[in-house]
Amino acid sequence: MEAKSKPIADSSEWHWWLLVAFIAVLVAGAASITIWRNYHQLQNKVLHLRTPPDGVMQKYSDALRISTQFFDVQRSGRLENNHIEWRGDSGLQDGKEEHLDLSKGLYDAGDLIKFGFPMAFTATVLAWSILEYGQHMEEVKELKHAQESLKWITDYLINAHPSDNVLYIQVGDPDVDHKCWERPEATTEKRPAIQVNISHPGSDVAAETAAAMAASSLVFKNQDARYSKSLLDHAQKLFQFADSYRAVYSESIPGIQDYYNSSGYSDELLWAATWLYHATGDGYYISYVTVMHGDAFADWGNPTWFSWDNKLAGTQVLLSRLNFFGLGKEISMVENLNLQMYRRTAEALMCRVLLPPPKNQKTKGGLIWVTEWDTLQYSIATAFLAVVFSNYMFTSKTPYLYCNGKLYESMDLREVAISQADYVLGNNPMNMSYLVGFGRNYPQYVHHRGASIPINTNTSCEDGFKWLNSRKPNPNLAIGAVVGGPFLNDTYIDSRNNSRQAEPTTYNSAFFVGLMSGLVTSTHVVRSFT
Ligand SMILES: *[C@@H]1O[C@H](CO)[C@@H](O)[C@H](O)[C@H]1NC(C)=O
Ligand SMILES: *[C@@H]1O[C@H](CO)[C@@H](O)[C@H](O)[C@H]1NC(C)=O
Ligand SMILES: *[C@@H]1O[C@H](CO)[C@@H](O)[C@H](O)[C@H]1NC(C)=O
Ligand SMILES: *[C@@H]1O[C@H](CO)[C@@H](O)[C@H](O)[C@H]1NC(C)=O
Ligand SMILES: *[C@@H]1O[C@H](CO)[C@@H](O)[C@H](O)[C@H]1NC(C)=O
Ligand SMILES: *[C@@H]1O[C@H](CO)[C@@H](O)[C@H](O)[C@H]1NC(C)=O
Numbered sequence: 001m002e003a004k005s006k007p008i009a010d011s012s013e014w015h016w017w018l019l020v021a022f023i024a025v026l027v028a029g030a031a032s033i034t035i036w037r038n039y040h041q042l043q044n045k046v047l048h049l050r051t052p053p054d055g056v057m058q059k060y061s062d063a064l065r066i067s068t069q070f071f072d073v074q075r076s077g078r079l080e081n082n083h084i085e086w087r088g089d090s091g092l093q094d095g096k097e098e099h100l101d102l103s104k105g106l107y108d109a110g111d112l113i114k115f116g117f118p119m120a121f122t123a124t125v126l127a128w129s130i131l132e133y134g135q136h137m138e139e140v141k142e143l144k145h146a147q148e149s150l151k152w153i154t155d156y157l158i159n160a161h162p163s164d165n166v167l168y169i170q171v172g173d174p175d176v177d178h179k180c181w182e183r184p185e186a187t188t189e190k191r192p193a194i195q196v197n198i199s200h201p202g203s204d205v206a207a208e209t210a211a212a213m214a215a216s217s218l219v220f221k222n223q224d225a226r227y228s229k230s231l232l233d234h235a236q237k238l239f240q241f242a243d244s245y246r247a248v249y250s251e252s253i254p255g256i257q258d259y260y261n262s263s264g265y266s267d268e269l270l271w272a273a274t275w276l277y278h279a280t281g282d283g284y285y286i287s288y289v290t291v292m293h294g295d296a297f298a299d300w301g302n303p304t305w306f307s308w309d310n311k312l313a314g315t316q317v318l319l320s321r322l323n324f325f326g327l328g329k330e331i332s333m334v335e336n337l338n339l340q341m342y343r344r345t346a347e348a349l350m351c352r353v354l355l356p357p358p359k360n361q362k363t364k365g366g367l368i369w370v371t372e373w374d375t376l377q378y379s380i381a382t383a384f385l386a387v388v389f390s391n392y393m394f395t396s397k398t399p400y401l402y403c404n405g406k407l408y409e410s411m412d413l414r415e416v417a418i419s420q421a422d423y424v425l426g427n428n429p430m431n432m433s434y435l436v437g438f439g440r441n442y443p444q445y446v447h448h449r450g451a452s453i454p455i456n457t458n459t460s461c462e463d464g465f466k467w468l469n470s471r472k473p474n475p476n477l478a479i480g481a482v483v484g485g486p487f488l489n490d491t492y493i494d495s496r497n498n499s500r501q502a503e504p505t506t507y508n509s510a511f512f513v514g515l516m517s518g519l520v521t522s523t524h525v526v527r528s529f530t
Helices: 011-046 058-067 116-139 143-159 203-219 225-244 254-260 266-280 283-292 312-325 333-354 375-395 410-424 465-469 506-519
Strands: 167-171 193-196 401-403 406-408
Touching: 058 506, 116 143, 116 167, 116 203, 116 312, 116 375, 116 506, 143 203, 143 225, 167 203, 203 225, 203 266, 225 266, 266 283, 266 312, 283 312, 283 333, 312 333, 312 375, 333 375, 333 401, 333 406, 333 410, 375 410, 375 506, 401 410, 410 506
Parallel strands: none
Antiparallel strands: 167 193, 401 406
């Protein structure tokens, strides 16, 4: 059979169509410019969006200066410019058996182990805080201090990655360490260094370390180009290792499980790729988080709490940055749609904290409350994301966030962040500041070996427990420590043996430094990372 096909149009008809189409485009263009103008006028004149007050907030400036000092308290290695009078050199032999210098880095909490997974995460969050709010830190003269604290970790991470597919992820044996109660300066126990490698891989810890190094490469880019480049090289190789040999590190090395047991690596892979995109601008990493692995890894639509174990919420906010401000490059439509899914999920988290929460997710005193163990981690991490997201909205002139039929503006989110910050700083039913060294009433019995043992005593491993069990308050101030925090009923038991409430962590401090930097002044226009 022969199909009779009619030509769509002859050439003279084409010309007419082109003219009509051209006129249509002109009209539509003019109309949309008018709509756009009206929209902006509307926004400026009618909406009266609230903005924060001008100037430096003294309270947050004081709290920022105090909270950065916890990174000094936690230092291992040969100390430089040490202002913590009860701290001295420690961990000088760390890594020696492996012919590496792993002496630097931070003890994670109240004990004397250097856990690579939370240490790298601390670095990533601190680097992010500097990238978003370095100018605020500079205004209160804390930027240099924050950068030095970050470098103390990244120096360690560089040495911990001696070849492409080997990463040291821990120094010290927690089982040995937990049988002792000692000052870091006095310990004599063996401190083995544990690695992940091809036969025992760990995508979570390798990718988190890649994220830390990629983010830090941006921080140091303008002041030390070689160091920055070296960090970025390490980050790319570690990401490759993490992605090629996929495994949960605490399954490869089950001995880890009692401490920083990881619930999976897909969040860290996305988080690392997101940081690598920010550091390199390489479109491969956008494809990685969208068309290649979005469906399998991103869990769009299900907001989660940001923590040392779960980086999805951080990834969503960090990718929203691209959605708010553009990438400066062409990406495919599907990639674009996937990026929007990240932003929608970030918005769902923001809505969760803006809307009245379910009963067991907020204390009567107003604290976002997730778990009995180190609960402040979640409250502060969420508040940090809220202030960052609020700044993205403000700078991009996004007037509203729509949550279950209600409209919220960027200031509403900032106020959520302020409420969490103020709770931590003493505006709570206990009138207790959970930032050690801030205010008049803060924990005196922080679960912290170094802070609990007088500097001029000679205790060895086991007899040191008398200092854990002592009735007296800590002799040394763990300044800047953010402890685990209150129970759901807003109470806090200030007891040294109460580690779920009284133990501080470096990542709590990293989140808190970020939160304080976000709130300390109102000049909060989002700037480029590079
Ligand atoms: C790989 O890592 C495992 C776990 O840390 C370790 O037992 C093993 O010795 C390492 N392999 C090599 C070749 O060093
Ligand atoms: C560690 O996490 C895995 C996976 O979530 C779980 O199966 C395992 O029981 C956990 N181990 C410990 C000691 O909690
Ligand atoms: C906290 O301070 C308020 C106001 O100063 C006071 O009414 C309240 O009794 C205090 N609560 C505690 C537990 O000290
Ligand atoms: C602690 O012990 C060491 C070695 O046993 C000794 O040299 C030092 O003087 C002692 N220090 C104190 C304060 O007792
Ligand atoms: C608060 O909660 C904790 C933990 O659930 C509980 O042990 C304590 O007795 C409660 N305190 C009050 C005053 O209800
Ligand atoms: C401290 O807490 C641990 C773990 O909960 C417990 O085993 C130990 O007996 C406690 N020590 C004291 C002195 O209360």
